[in-house]
Amino acid sequence: MKALELKNVTTTISNTTLLEDITFDLKAGSVKALVGHNGAGKSTLFKTILGMLEKASGKITVNENYDQDDSFLTFKQMISYLPEEPLLLTELTAMQHFQLYGMSYELSERTLTERVNRYISGFELKDKLHEYPEALSKGMRQKVQTICALLPDTPILLIDEPFIGLDVYAMDYLQEVIKQKVRNGTSILLTTHQLERVRGLADSFIMLQHGKIQNQGSISEFETIQRRTEL
Amino acid sequence: MIRKPSVWKAYLFLSKNRFRKKRKLSKMALALVIDLTTAVYVILFLGYIFAALFIFGDITEELTPYFNLLEANGEKGFWILLTVLPIRYVFKAFREPGIRFSSSEYQLTLLPYARNKVWLMTLLEKLVKQIVIYGFVLGAAAILTPISINLILSYMALFLTYEVIMTVPQWKLFQQRLWVKISVLLAVLSINIVGFSLESPIAGLVLAGVIIISHIYLLPGIFKHIDWSRVTEISDYHIWNMQLISFASNTKMRRQKRFGIFQNSPKRKAPFRTKKAIYHRMWKVYLFKNYELLFRLVGALFLMLIILPFVHEIALPIGVAIAIYAYSSVMSTFYMDRFQADILQALPWALSGFRKSFFTWAAFGWGVLFIPAMIGIYVIAGYWFVLYIALVMSVFLYSFFLKINKSMVILARKSKVFQLEEGIHFASIVLVGFSGVYPLLTLIFPLILMLAIKQINMNDKFLKV
Numbered sequence: 001m002k003a004l005e006l007k008n009v010t011t012t013i014s015n016t017t018l019l020e021d022i023t024f025d026l027k028a029g030s031v032k033a034l035v036g037h038n039g040a041g042k043s044t045l046f047k048t049i050l051g052m053l054e055k056a057s058g059k060i061t062v063n064e065n066y067d068q069d070d071s072f073l074t075f076k077q078m079i080s081y082l083p084e085e086p087l088l089l090t091e092l093t094a095m096q097h098f099q100l101y102g103m104s105y106e107l108s109e110r111t112l113t114e115r116v117n118r119y120i121s122g123f124e125l126k127d128k129l130h131e132y133p134e135a136l137s138k139g140m141r142q143k144v145q146t147i148c149a150l151l152p153d154t155p156i157l158l159i160d161e162p163f164i165g166l167d168v169y170a171m172d173y174l175q176e177v178i179k180q181k182v183r184n185g186t187s188i189l190l191t192t193h194q195l196e197r198v199r200g201l202a203d204s205f206i207m208l209q210h211g212k213i214q215n216q217g218s219i220s221e222f223e224t225i226q227r228r229t230e231l
Numbered sequence: 232m233i234r235k236p237s238v239w240k241a242y243l244f245l246s247k248n249r250f251r252k253k254r255k256l257s258k259m260a261l262a263l264v265i266d267l268t269t270a271v272y273v274i275l276f277l278g279y280i281f282a283a284l285f286i287f288g289d290i291t292e293e294l295t296p297y298f299n300l301l302e303a304n305g306e307k308g309f310w311i312l313l314t315v316l317p318i319r320y321v322f323k324a325f326r327e328p329g330i331r332f333s334s335s336e337y338q339l340t341l342l343p344y345a346r347n348k349v350w351l352m353t354l355l356e357k358l359v360k361q362i363v364i365y366g367f368v369l370g371a372a373a374i375l376t377p378i379s380i381n382l383i384l385s386y387m388a389l390f391l392t393y394e395v396i397m398t399v400p401q402w403k404l405f406q407q408r409l410w411v412k413i414s415v416l417l418a419v420l421s422i423n424i425v426g427f428s429l430e431s432p433i434a435g436l437v438l439a440g441v442i443i444i445s446h447i448y449l450l451p452g453i454f455k456h457i458d459w460s461r462v463t464e465i466s467d468y469h470i471w472n473m474q475l476i477s478f479a480s481n482t483k484m485r486r487q488k489r490f491g492i493f494q495n496s497p498k499r500k501a502p503f504r505t506k507k508a509i510y511h512r513m514w515k516v517y518l519f520k521n522y523e524l525l526f527r528l529v530g531a532l533f534l535m536l537i538i539l540p541f542v543h544e545i546a547l548p549i550g551v552a553i554a555i556y557a558y559s560s561v562m563s564t565f566y567m568d569r570f571q572a573d574i575l576q577a578l579p580w581a582l583s584g585f586r587k588s589f590f591t592w593a594a595f596g597w598g599v600l601f602i603p604a605m606i607g608i609y610v611i612a613g614y615w616f617v618l619y620i621a622l623v624m625s626v627f628l629y630s631f632f633l634k635i636n637k638s639m640v641i642l643a644r645k646s647k648v649f650q651l652e653e654g655i656h657f658a659s660i661v662l663v664g665f666s667g668v669y670p671l672l673t674l675i676f677p678l679i680l681m682l683a684i685k686q687i688n689m690n691d692k693f694l695k696v
Binding site: 014015050052068069070072073076077081083087088089091092093095096097099100101103104105130132 | 263500501502503506509512513515516573574576577578579580581582642643644645694
């Protein structure tokens with residue numbers, strides 16, 4: 001089953017085209033790496049999928065049934081997003097952020113507590129639960145944001161640069177959690193510049209350049225492209 | 232020997248490059264918005280209008296009586312302005328420090344440049360800009376109008392004097408807590424009321440004197456207890472929030488989020504006990520960030536409702552109708568905008584839950600407007616008073632929930648049309664306006680209340696698949 005499908009998606013701001021004719025799909029329980037230089041359109045693509053940026057044309061569907069245009073509220077419920085820069089509110093503590101996510105994704109209190117306990121232990125945040133973001137280091141804020149995105153069990157998980165700002169233990173733990181999520185059927189679209197890390201995770205890739213798909217295929221093909229480029 | 236670098240040169244370098252960047256951005260935006268041919272035609276057209284009005288035409292002569300009236304009032308109002316002008320700076324202190332000390336200036340202070348000197352440079356730049364702007368506007372007034380040069384120069388001197396003497400008080404007041412700002416505002420307003428009742432310049436002169444003397448107390452601690460993070464954040468926002476760029480790029484500039492000092496009680500740090508508490512906190516966060524707009528709206532409508540009964544007895548119901556319409560329209564805009572801001576953008580939306588908690592907040596503002604409206608109506612409507620209250624409340628509920636429900640439909644990207652409801656809404660607003668003349672119209676309130684309840688009970692299930 002196609003967990004996520006984009007058909008001829010184009011995004012423009014004023015008369016500038018940010019994304020042009022993007023078409024790809026993401027199979028259920030798979031990981032796709034979105035690669036490209038800075039400014040290639042990776043974050044724009046995420047924002048378009050989430051509806052934070054309105055697309056000019058095309059179709060975005062989750063689980064082959066839920067179209068972004070026709071069932072936007074349900075569509076949003078099926079995607080979890082981990083942004084590159086934490087979106088944390090200075091007025092909420094780490095725990096209050098987790099509760100906000102729990103409420104938004106309609107998690108039961110029991111599930112929320114169980115998952116929060118699991119992740120704060122994994123990311124070593126136990127003693128920071130009731131701290132405001134300004135009292136946390138940059139890495140810890142990134143951990144809080146990461147936990148927020150991991151809390152719901154959505155069919156789609158969008159991850160923008162997952163390993164930036166995390167220490168090596170947290171990176172390993174996140175990698176494990178991602179693998180576990182995939183085993184449970186979550187489909188992941190992630191951007192990263194740390195290709196070594198993503199190699200063991202991703203099944204396929206999309207290479208973006210100037211807002212267009214330059215290449216896409218299985219991750220083994222990407223390695224061939226990379227070797228050829230390096231040669 | 233260590234040579235001290237020149238602050239002046241560093242600041243000039245910074246300002247020059249900031250100006251260049253802004254010019255470059257403006258050029259890019261202009262190129263997007265308008266092409267060269269259109270630009271030439273627009274300039275020619277504006278030139279033609281200017282020439283037609285002021286060079287070939289006799290507009291100046293035609294308007295001479297008005298200018299004379301303006302001059303006469305200008306002379307009379309000069310001393311009133313002396314008392315009124317500080318209000319502007321006190322109001323501004325609620326949202327900006329008065330000095331554009333951006334993150335770039337702050338970076339300079341991390342280099343071997345003294346903070347007070349960099350601050351002084353920003354003040355100098357501000358004053359030079361003000362002199363140029365006032366010089367241009369008042370120069371144009373001197374050339375194009377028959378108003379006396381002396382009066383124009385007096386006004387320019389007055390404005391510039393206040394720019395100088397209010398800089399430090401505004402800077403320090405900006406750092407204070409809300410209750411201090413409100414107290415100062417009330418104090419200045421009280422002096423103004425005294426000034427108006429005395430009809431003499433004494434109040435203004437005393438106020439100006441107090442402001443000048445306050446510098447003895449304020450200047451030694453000018454850089455003490457300053458929240459630089461907030462100052463730089465707001466300055467960055469004001470420097471780079473260019474209307475032309477926002478228009479051309481079709482994007483709204485938002486203030487950069489900083490993790491500043493946030494004072495909270497342990498109660499606020501405690502986990503939420505209910506969903507309701509989460510909704511309320513999210514609204515609190517949003518409304519606190521937009522309190523300035525909210526104050527302005529409620530303040531303007533409140534003043535309108537106080538003044539209107541003195542204008543004419545049928546004017547108040549019309550004012551109430553306008554207040555219902557304006558308040559519910561702005562509230563629905565707030566509701567929509569809530570989901571386009573901060574972390575909520577990226578989360579699924581429980582629109583009904585947010586609507587319910589938002590009503591509690593919106594009701595506070597409406598309560599403020601309701602008090603003067605009801606006092607006025609009580610005086611005017613007599614026996615119809617109770618029915619009038621029922622009508623106003625029903626129409627407000629209908630208007631508020633209809634507009635919020637429409638916003639929910641837009642947010643959910645659904646295509647439900649509210650044509651009939653919009654028609655009823657318009658009719659009910661008109662009804663409130665006319666009920667002052669025809670009190671019998673208030674008897675319709677049960678029908679509107681029923682329709683309002685229908686809107687209140689509309690949940691977001693139909694918005695989902």
